[in-house]
Amino acid sequence: MTAANHASTAQSAALAKVSAPPLPAAWTERVQPQLAADEEVLAWLEIDLDASLRFSAGIVVVSNARLMAMGSGDESVHSWPYQPGLTLTRSDHAGVGTLELCATDERLAHWRYTLGTDVAAGRLIDHFTRQLNFHLTGRLPAPAAPGVCPSCETPLLAGDEQCPVCSKEIHQPPSTWTLLRLGRFARPYRGQLLAGFTLSLLSTAATLVPPYLTMPLMDKVLIPYQNGQAIDPALVALYLSGLLGAALVAWILGWARTYILALVSERIGADLRTATYEHLLTLSQEYFGGKRTGDLMARIGSETDRINIFLSLHLLDFATDVLMIVMTTAILMSIDVRLALVTLLPLPIIAWLIHVVRERLRTGFERVDRVWAEVTNVLADTIPGIRVVKAFAQEARETSRFRTANAHNLEVNDRVNKVWSLFSPSVTLLTEIGLLIVWAFGIWQIASDHITVGVLTAFLAYISRFYLRLDSMSRIVSVTQKAAAGAKRIFDILDHVSSVPEPSTPVHLAKVTGRIELRGVGFRYGTRSVTRDISIDIAPGEMVGLVGHSGSGKSTLVNLICRFYDVSEGAILIDGVDIRSLPVAEYRQHIGLVLQEPFLFFGTIAENIAYGKPAATRAEIVAAARAAHAHEFILRLPHGYDSLVGERGQALSGGERQRISIARALLIDPPILILDEATSSVDTTTEKEIQKALDNLVRGRTTIAIAHRLSTLRDADRLVVLDRGSVVEVGSHDQLMACEGHYYRLYLAQARNVDNEDSLSSVELARAADGERL
């Protein structure tokens, strides 16, 4: 029982009078009759599993008189009145929580539930413990504290109405009309789009002039000539210049239209890409942990490009086609209604065919995309790990993995192509049949003197274009589906709400002193609870070392303090303010982070040092580098501070890179400093140099340091020993050594290893000396 537990019981006592959320409708009928007159339901937990872990509903209720449980399977009600020695505890394993009611000598009952309701279980236990206390000691629970989420009792942030824990659980599928959502990106270009559309209209109209002119050419020039009349050169010149004029106008308009729309779509694509990337960077660490780099790169790169091409080429063509069909229909109708109807007969059939294939192709193309991501994932896995692949001589295995992915890709593509390949020929066939009908009907009409030869020629000229367009229109099916699939994958990113949300009414801290309080912090990663109920108060300027075996939750704690993740339970406060109510970026500016493996971006050393403060002057950069003991080795590089580092840049040693990252942290002068195994990836000599650099960094700041080597934490004011996600010991090095607990054992184990190392190296030295002598 540490200070934290006291805090939480005080807090929970304060919550007592909060009225319990109403019972779920399904249970009201069964619970209500059980209640005594003055009995009041305080909390309940809906359980969804029975004792043998089958899905089955049940409920556990805490009232002011007892604990009650019932299941949907049987009518019986189990009830336990409050009595001394009762305890209610919960634990979880692999996604299933267990709630156990124990007396002092045996287990009375236990219930199982899936972790979706774990928060409610916590609340249930809270209420139970409080009531039990009340019944045993007669102490009245204190009145409620304001600002608590009604459904899970997480303290709400200042100004936030929605509970951060509960709102995380909302899962809404994105709508199917994903492509329409691109409209949001098209809005800034309304003017250009309108101009482009007008130009399309005009240029399409211009292309429809030539077939119309074939009619008089046929009826007034060629047919009369065959019937013995001379050709009128003026008339021919008029018609031919009409043809030429129409072609020229269509050419100019078409060029302008294509240019403008390509320009616009390129910009829409670029906006989409930037927006996606921008949004991606705001997502929490959790999101990146669950995605593969190859997949994300493919989405931002090729998917936006595909949408772009769709907009600039296919959608444009499609719009033109629709315009052409509408106009052609109008013209044909104006010439001869009956022939027009016959001509348009195949249109619904083709439209139906398109619709049928569309459904089959859409799923197919989505799958093709996913399979393609699979292929790139193999590459993204293997290429960065190429040293391991080569070292273990597994080239053949990796090749076969790639081959398998590729074969899968082929197989899926083959299936899609089977449908797809049938599609175009079928459209062509229908076109030919359509033409055949027009020919037959036209000849019959001419024979019965309803139309002229010119009209039939014009119809045939129109209709061949018309069907040609239908054929190209059918292509829109696949590209639309591809683009829609791409858009869906993009909007998957855009719709993803950061699990580290920005507060709706942010609190701004002008000056941060660096006081950090952790109050009952728990964190759950998937079903694994990584840390639980950690409470630490860190005073401004204090240096705290986190110690523990790997996997004890040290790095998780640091990630929580940096707000890379949000706590699942409890709260982290800085200067008394919940970090969730501070703007994320603003909060992180107060934190300097030095990681185990410093990451240097491609760029000069100066740029890398100034990464957190791009406006830093050269003097500031040099001062930071000096303080980080990096100045001298930087000067030894051929281009000094202008030397390129990062991928393909100057090769720096681990210690050098670390000192650059220390300089980076020094430059932003943060009140809080976090050292996550800053020295563990280097040898002891380098460690000493880095330690000197760190000493400068630590001065006057609240520092949280994780170190595997306990010797590096000797300067810490306090050491916090973690074990399997909980704090087991807190105190200075001497205190902890004196109490001979967890820390003592860790320290001894390491000291023994160090001794071994030393003795080994002395043996080697002796051998070397022998060698020299011989």
Place this chain on the structure above:
Amino acid sequence: MITAPDYRLQRNAFGRLELTTAGGETHTGVVPVRAFPISAPDDGIGLVDPHGRELAWIEQLSELPDEMRALVESELSGREFIPEIRRLISVSSFATPSTWQVETDRGTTTFVLKGEEDIRRLDSPALLIADSHGIHFLIRDRYALDAPSRRFLDRFL
């Protein structure tokens, strides 16, 4: 051939497993853990204490005397929760996140699939699906599902 191991197992009044070593030391809250829960559930089971230290190793479950095997099996069945999907009844949408209603060997339930990447391909034809709370659902043979289920599933693979 069954050789009795040099430790004893029993269940205490709190429902916890107790292991008594040959040396007479008693550990309570012993937990059996399968080393290969999916690929070889009956091979390699570790008995670990609440601190995660291994106390004993069972090469094969069938090695154990009946009484102890029953204890280990009952403890395992109370801890293991990988519902096996028998049928997909409906899915709310083909875009993720999507709510699936499924029939499993443990009854009918619904869960939320956060993304296609939560469907893990095990050795074909098995699939392992993680829901939004991290519960794993197993499909032992996806080709053995009925046609509507296969059609639903196909849209996510």
